[in-house]
Amino acid sequence: MDTSLETLDTPALLLDREILARNCARMGERLRAAGIDLRPHLKTAKSRAVAKLATEGHSGAVTVSTLAEARYFLEGGFSDILYAVGMVPGKAPAAAALQRDGAKLTLVLDSVAAAKSLGDAAAKLDSQFRVLVELDTGGGRAGVAPDSDDLLAVARAIEAQPALELAGVMTHAGHSYHCRGAEEIAAVAEEERQGLILAAQRLRDAGLPCPIVSAGSTPTAVHARSFEGLTEMRPGVYVFNDVDQVGIGSCAPEDIALTVLATVIGHNHRTGRILTDAGALALSKDVSAQEFFPDVGYGRVCDLGGRPLPGLYVESVHQEHGLIATADGTLPYDSLPIGSRVRIQPNHACITAAAYPHYEVISDGRVIEQWDRVNGW
Template sequence: MTLADVATPALVLDSAVLERNCEAMAQRAARHGVALRPHLKTSKSAGVARLATRGQPGGVTVSTVAELDYFASQGFLDLTYAVGISAGKIEALDRIQRRYGAQITLLADQVEAVRAAAARADALGARFAMLIEIDTGGGRGGVAPSDPELLTIARAIQQSDAFTLLGVLTHAGHSYHAPGLEAIQRIAEDERAGAVRAAERLRGQGMEVSVVSVGSTPTAVYATRLDGVTEMRPGVYTFFDLDQQARGVCRMEDIALSVLATVIGHNPRSGRVLIDAGALALSKDRSGDEFRDDLGFGLVCPITGGAPWPGLRVADVHQEHGLLATDGAPQALFDALPIGSRVRILPHHACMTAAPYDRYHVVRGTDQRVNAVWGKARGWVEGA
């Protein structure tokens, strides 16, 4: 099978680029002396996970119950569920642990959440490891490293028979908005120092802390030191995307993921080419616009991949339609992309674009042969 045979829209994954990205991050982790626990919310795929964990202890990070169930079924049994726990999910997590013999580590930043989850776990006879989420500047969730609540949460975990305190976890998501290398490096140091400070406070109270976990792709790429940290959890680095390229975290040739689409029409009135990949196939995320103004809803490449065509972009999207526009003459665009021809679209945000699909069509370099089809998780619930 070749890309000409694949029903569109479809996800295309260049394994050569993927392998290079995974190896580069593994080398960064080794230079810093930390474990790499890749966040698999981007790919949601065991095929990707096997490359991302190669040479590593084997632990992974996930963000949905569906991902926990899927990855445990694929033999990944050391799983950090990096979303604050809610009591209503404990029963499903307990089933997954028991079914596969997995160890799921939970995350909390509220005493109330710890107590509610503990009560449910105790009723089931379930046992989990737990990390405390630390806010090192992102402002999404977590407690500040110096907040007295940190110790209160830790004691609530220790008082429960259901939970064992492992340590602390933070995510510098605000690094995605940092303007330039120096800003990313400052955030990376804040991330490291904040997590280490929180761990030291817990240890100062006689608590054992074996895990100090940090992670975001920009900070993992540009951190200058990670002393005191035990692991990092970047995710989108496996694929990269236009968002990361726009802020200088990767090069265009580091983007491993694209969406295969078919040209379905020419509109001479608007001067646009229609494709069968729209808002659902590409997503409406335009995060790269924060640093570039020429990306549209994605950049357009030949079916063989490689560099995007200069000036050609997805200018607009409807639910199942994408509209391509160019800075040049429309007729030249119509001639270059006849109806029935195929293109590949580089996405702004790989995580958002990949999420709805159920498989990857794996190619290598400019070769259009599909070497493998990799499945993936979808949705939010167990068994999805």
């Protein structure tokens, strides 16, 4: 396959093979040097081809956010799978089926009620589930506090269920996505690590098993100054990166591997906008990068070589329309005529990629392959 970007149907999801490989190698080497395993979170890529690059040099363990992903990766040869979303008994039959088909599946929960109900469901299915206790080390989304009575209560509730096995603790430092620069991220990374270490030690002191101590976020994996006491990290978006990660300080603009190819479909001189066919469904309505950049809108506009066009951004979106603007109102209508093409760097790669069934993998500006991805739940 060798296709020009000028002839590709748009909108299209472009994935730069060289940048992707560089991103994967950098993270793999960093965690290998630290002596801990990389269990990449594949909710970003949802692609077996990406997973092969991301797990190279490590155990091959992966993290997923849906059981559909778990099935897809298991069928692609990835058997050590952490389903990193709070488990409920209604999903136990699908989890049990994965295990029967060869998955080494690990689940997470954060309450006594969840442990009891999952244990009952597992027993009825004649299954045994490995479980991590989810911790809240500052993100505020889910999990028990590392120093709380709830930690030991949940752990003991898991151990009390014959169909469950306590496997350790995990957390996600989601609040690192609001940091600015390496110093702030490093502080959050240390908070994440210390919370995990405290929780693991409390479990061990209570005579409870804790073989897995799992942390995860791209910013903390990039900027943590110590991984001591951890067994694995679960970053995800680092494989692609995006404008939000540039703003946080997790990567440089040249590390963005994922872009959306769009066609210019109109010039609106009256409102001072250039229209493209990449709107809300092609880019998403994620505005996370606006926390860091005043003029980023729904993504930065680049030329076909992936080089940012100074000052141009997607200012607003409708379902199938993206409106390009500049801060000073001056637009390059002549150099972006109707029918010309641009590439847009997304604010949040995970959400943008979810709109597409596959990647158009590019090298030296040409499409060389298509890689599939899994969507849905």
